[in-house]
Amino acid sequence: MTYQELFTQISAKKTYLCVGLDTDIRKIPSHLLQEADPVFEFNKQIIDATADYCVSYKPNIAFYEAMGAKGWESLQKTLEYIPATHFTIADAKRGDIGNTSGLYARTFFDPTSSGLDFDSVTVAPYMGSDSVIPFLEYENKWVILLALTSNIGSSDFQRLQVEDSSLYEQVLKISQQWAGADRMMYVVGATQAPEFEKIRTIVPDHFLLVPGVGAQGGDLEEVSRFGMNSHCGLLVNASRSIIYAGNGIDFSQKARQEAFKIQQEMATYLDLYCK
Numbered sequence: 001m002t003y004q005e006l007f008t009q010i011s012a013k014k015t016y017l018c019v020g021l022d023t024d025i026r027k028i029p030s031h032l033l034q035e036a037d038p039v040f041e042f043n044k045q046i047i048d049a050t051a052d053y054c055v056s057y058k059p060n061i062a063f064y065e066a067m068g069a070k071g072w073e074s075l076q077k078t079l080e081y082i083p084a085t086h087f088t089i090a091d092a093k094r095g096d097i098g099n100t101s102g103l104y105a106r107t108f109f110d111p112t113s114s115g116l117d118f119d120s121v122t123v124a125p126y127m128g129s130d131s132v133i134p135f136l137e138y139e140n141k142w143v144i145l146l147a148l149t150s151n152i153g154s155s156d157f158q159r160l161q162v163e164d165s166s167l168y169e170q171v172l173k174i175s176q177q178w179a180g181a182d183r184m185m186y187v188v189g190a191t192q193a194p195e196f197e198k199i200r201t202i203v204p205d206h207f208l209l210v211p212g213v214g215a216q217g218g219d220l221e222e223v224s225r226f227g228m229n230s231h232c233g234l235l236v237n238a239s240r241s242i243i244y245a246g247n248g249i250d251f252s253q254k255a256r257q258e259a260f261k262i263q264q265e266m267a268t269y270l271d272l273y274c275k
């Protein structure tokens with residue numbers, strides 16, 4: 001999916017919500033456990049219930065890897081079920097020496113090899129340019145580079161001062177030599193709202209993947225006010241607060257209500273701040 005196609009979806013549906021498919025077999029409603037593939041059945045019903053109100057889905061790969069071969073099968077079926085109109089993110093936080101990154105890229109971007117055909121993958125910048133560039137060798141695929149994450153430990157390294165700015169700012173500046181806003185996004189946690197204005201001076205055009213609203217307490221209004229650009233430029237992720245909004249037979253209805261609530265809020269912010 002291209003930058004423009006993503007913005008077109010956002011404008012048409014008035015939402016920049018990304019639903020996180022962080023599906024933990026130990027947390028899904030018990031009536032699904034009798035299904036042949038409970039994780040896929042759960043995801044399928046969540047996707048059916050929320051697709052109208054979001055533009056993206058982000059399965060976090062840990063939740064599937066934890067189940068071994070069965071988990072990969074559920075992941076592949078889930079990815080195939082997501083409508084082509086929705087931007088897909090493999091939240092894998094990969095990155096290694098170039099040769100090995102090439103294999104990670106093949107995993108998520110080459111369906112003839114792995115069966116998976118994601119639009120994008122999250123990548124850690126710590127190992128530098130040759131660990132990231134192999135992901136960019138796949139046409140029309142995106143790298144979503146970790147910049148300033150939502151967790152408490154983000155200040156351990158990401159905020160360390162390097163010359164005249166913090167390490168995460170250096171990541172934003174240097175990585176722009178590897179790809180532009182048409183192929184690269186950055187992760188900035190919703191819990192980091194005071195930093196968004198500064199971040200926008202460094203990367204005015206890029207999309208930011210913003211996790212941390214809902215269960216982690218980030219503020220959607222603040223993120224939108226300081227983070228939005230003229231092409232929206234935001235994909236805001238919520239996982240647990242949507243997919244586990246209910247835990248009974250009606251869990252997907254509850255997820256739909258939660259996604260709808262966020263979409264309504266987002267429609268207001270698009271009118272106010274997408275300028």
Ligand SMILES: O=C(O)c1cc(=O)[nH]c(=O)n1[C@@H]1O[C@H](COP(=O)(O)O)[C@@H](O)[C@H]1O
Binds near residue numbers: 188
């Ligand atoms: O890359 C991510 O998506 C990510 C980066 C970050 O800084 N913080 C963060 O929470 N995430 C992911 O975003 C999702 C957040 O889930 P919830 O807190 O349940 O909404 C999880 O899959 C996290 O692994």
